[in-house]
Amino acid sequence: MRTVAIVLGTRPEAIKCAPVIKALRNDPRFDTIVVSTGQHKEMLEETLDAFDLKPDIDLGIMRPKQTLSGVTYRILRELPKVMEDIQVDAVAVHGDTATTLAGALFGFQHRIPVVHIEAGLRSGDLGSPFPEEGNRRLVGQLASLHLAPTPGNSANLIREGIAEQGIVVTGNTVIDALRWAADKAEGYGDPRLEDLDEDPRRIVLASAHRREGWAHIPDIARALVRIADRSDTRVVLPLHRNPVVREAMLPIVTGHPDITVVDPLDYLSFCRLMQRCDIILSDSSGAEEEGPALGKPTLVLRDITERPEAVVAGTARLVGRSTDRLVAEVASLLDSDENYRRMATSANPYGDGRAAERTVGALARFFGQGPAVPPFVPGSEIDAAASALVSDSVLAEVR
Numbered sequence: 001m002r003t004v005a006i007v008l009g010t011r012p013e014a015i016k017c018a019p020v021i022k023a024l025r026n027d028p029r030f031d032t033i034v035v036s037t038g039q040h041k042e043m044l045e046e047t048l049d050a051f052d053l054k055p056d057i058d059l060g061i062m063r064p065k066q067t068l069s070g071v072t073y074r075i076l077r078e079l080p081k082v083m084e085d086i087q088v089d090a091v092a093v094h095g096d097t098a099t100t101l102a103g104a105l106f107g108f109q110h111r112i113p114v115v116h117i118e119a120g121l122r123s124g125d126l127g128s129p130f131p132e133e134g135n136r137r138l139v140g141q142l143a144s145l146h147l148a149p150t151p152g153n154s155a156n157l158i159r160e161g162i163a164e165q166g167i168v169v170t171g172n173t174v175i176d177a178l179r180w181a182a183d184k185a186e187g188y189g190d191p192r193l194e195d196l197d198e199d200p201r202r203i204v205l206a207s208a209h210r211r212e213g214w215a216h217i218p219d220i221a222r223a224l225v226r227i228a229d230r231s232d233t234r235v236v237l238p239l240h241r242n243p244v245v246r247e248a249m250l251p252i253v254t255g256h257p258d259i260t261v262v263d264p265l266d267y268l269s270f271c272r273l274m275q276r277c278d279i280i281l282s283d284s285s286g287a288e289e290e291g292p293a294l295g296k297p298t299l300v301l302r303d304i305t306e307r308p309e310a311v312v313a314g315t316a317r318l319v320g321r322s323t324d325r326l327v328a329e330v331a332s333l334l335d336s337d338e339n340y341r342r343m344a345t346s347a348n349p350y351g352d353g354r355a356a357e358r359t360v361g362a363l364a365r366f367f368g369q370g371p372a373v374p375p376f377v378p379g380s381e382i383d384a385a386a387s388a389l390v391s392d393s394v395l396a397e398v399r
Contacts, residue, residue, distance in 0.1 A: 009039030009099030014047040019176035019356035075102035096132035119146035120153030121306040170358040171376035175351030189269025205277035209240035216321035221252035223326035297343035315346035
């Protein structure tokens with residue numbers, strides 16, 4: 001039996017790792033240790049609870065007003081202490097957070113193979129998203145097994161010199177999680193949303209939190225006010241807990257009768273809200289994947305993305321952060337059935353719900369305990385175009 005330590009610390013990591021943890025725990029070839037850094041303590045615990053999971057080890061590193069350097073330092077200080085007497089065969093990390101980078105550094109420095117879940121995403125701009133783009137590039141150089149969600153992600157890794165035999169295309173585990181959660185939510189998680197099912201208006205689900213977009217949050221907030229001024233539209237805004245985001249957003253949107261501001265929702269409630277809404281307007285990486293999977297037109301509050309597949313497929317669109325542009329983009333969907341239908345019925349290129357299964361198979365193969373895993377293959381024309389969309393900027397960075 002091989003022991004895999006999965007190191008996670010944020011809500012997105014919990015969502016995307018939960019299907020993998022469940023699959024590993026159902027496989028007799030593996031013993032799984034879940035290590036929580038506590039980088040996002042409350043949201044992490046709520047999400048793990050939704051999947052009926054609890055960490056085996058909790059580092060509890062979260063501090064008020066914590067910095068990226070502080071988070072990384074505390075993880076690297078505490079992780080060796082708790083893992084000292086535990087023999088593990090691999091350290092698995094997900095994505096691109098400070099927890100991801102610190103977990104990968106721990107594995108590398110202790111000569112434990114690093115497995116990177118959701119590997120190979122690249123925007124081509126080291127500063128956007130920040131610090132995620134830098135984190136995932138660094139982890140890519142440390143990992144022994146790269147689990148890429150799409151063939152385009154695999155191509156990014158190969159261009160950077162990663163050996164092809166160390167890459168497996170799995171699909172994105174967020175689709176596994178979304179399918180599991182789809183029928184489990186019983187409410188919206190906040191009394192202010194209890195009337196959503198009876199509300200005849202179009203629902204725009206909005207969120208914004210990325211560091212590189214902080215200066216533009218007032219512009220986004222003014223756009224939400226103008227969108228909510230429409231008689232046929234209601235904006236629902238689950239507001240990130242970061243004080244920087246709240247201090248910029250709340251003075252502008254508070255008091256508008258058709259903007260419902262709520263605290264971040266638990267995962268199951270948020271899944272139901274995504275199913276109920278008509279349009280998603282967000283800078284969240286999860287929304288870029290979940291919106292297309294649910295057939296929801298997704299307007300991405302960014303200028304570039306490391307997830308270009310849905311943009312190419314037509315179910316997501318990069319719209320920047322200017323007030324006038326956001327208002328116009330939402331109006332084009334609300335005022336034209338054809339425009340709306342075109343985005344809502346486009347293909348989802350991110351997964352088929354079997355990414356966790358492929359992940360376990362790839363781990364078994366890595367340890368010589370199973371056959372090669374057939375890769376996830378989305379529509380080939382979608383992925384080829386997506387790969388071409390980012391190839392020039394990625395190659396420029398690599399050179």
